[in-house]
Amino acid sequence: MKVATEIRDFAARIGHDFARPDLLSQALTHGSISGPSRPDNQRLEFLGDRVLGLVMAEALLRADPEATEGQLAPRYNALVRKETCAAIAREIGLGEVLRLGRSERMSGGRRKEALLGDGMEAVIAAVYLDSGFEAAEAVILRLWGDRIETVEADSRDPKTALQEWAQARRQPPPVYAEVARTGPDHAPVFTIEVTLQSGQTARAEASSKRAAEQAAAEALLTKVETERG
CATH class of the missing domain: 3.30.160.20 (Double Stranded RNA Binding Domain)
Structure with missing residues (x-):
């Protein structure tokens, strides 16, 4: 019951009411605790990365109609890179609801940048599969907020x-x-x-x-x- 409540509260924090809560549960499941009846979030991470990329590309084009490809590319890279995803994951408390194996918990997995970034991408995919592209776009734009408008033109990894x-x-x-x-x-x-x-x-x-x-x-x-x- 506690886990279900935490996941429901997390869904509220990202601003999406899941018709299929199992998708969000999978997005929050790390490989260290997965099994035949409990799939991990790796496939969702793969999809979420692509959904995020399309949303950010379109958002940047809208934000600066005069920007060249050379100006847009570094902004795009700054917005979609794993470090940015992890930073947003921290803001919404994603690490607190990640489902991890014991060894991963003991080694500080809830704070690891790679796990947080992967989890954020998986959550995006869960929203996309649950309700489609527009729903995923709305969540991404809400969570990334003014980063899209303020990202530095010379931002580089x-x-x-x-x-x-x-x-x-x-x-x-x-x-x-x-x-x-x-x-x-x-x-x-x-x-x-x-x-x-x-x-x-x-x-x-x-x-x-x-x-x-x-x-x-x-x-x-x-x-x-x-x-x-």
Whole structure:
């Protein structure tokens, strides 16, 4: 009963009344606790990512009719990236209702950026499958709010920013390498090292390769900018 109440309260927070609450329940189920009768949210995450992308592309075109593709692309990337999804998930308390296995709970899964971002995309898909594109669009626009209007024209994720830094100095793109993977299969921790042709490197850890690469790129950007200063 408590779980059902929490999920119902969460649905109210995102502003959607589910005709099929089982879709939302699946969207909030991590692979660490899934089973034959309890599917996880990975397939929904895949779909939700695409729905979010279409909504954001259309919203950005409406917000700035004069913007070029070159101006729109970095804004789009800033709005749909996993870090933004995770930030919105935190705002609506998604981590509190994620259904996780014991080991994932013990390792702080409710706060992990990758899990929160994936969960947010899965919730979007659940709304889409429950009530269609317009309902999903309404939820996305409400939750993203004025981010769409205020996103900086030069917003870039750290990997893009580091690549542009290297290109500006006539260096080839940075090289990313997985140097370690620890933890159980359902809750891995990746260590990624990024290297510039100049020999500068940085490492970072995260629960997904993508997040670790972004964190490593951000660390190296900070390092090279500090050294230059």
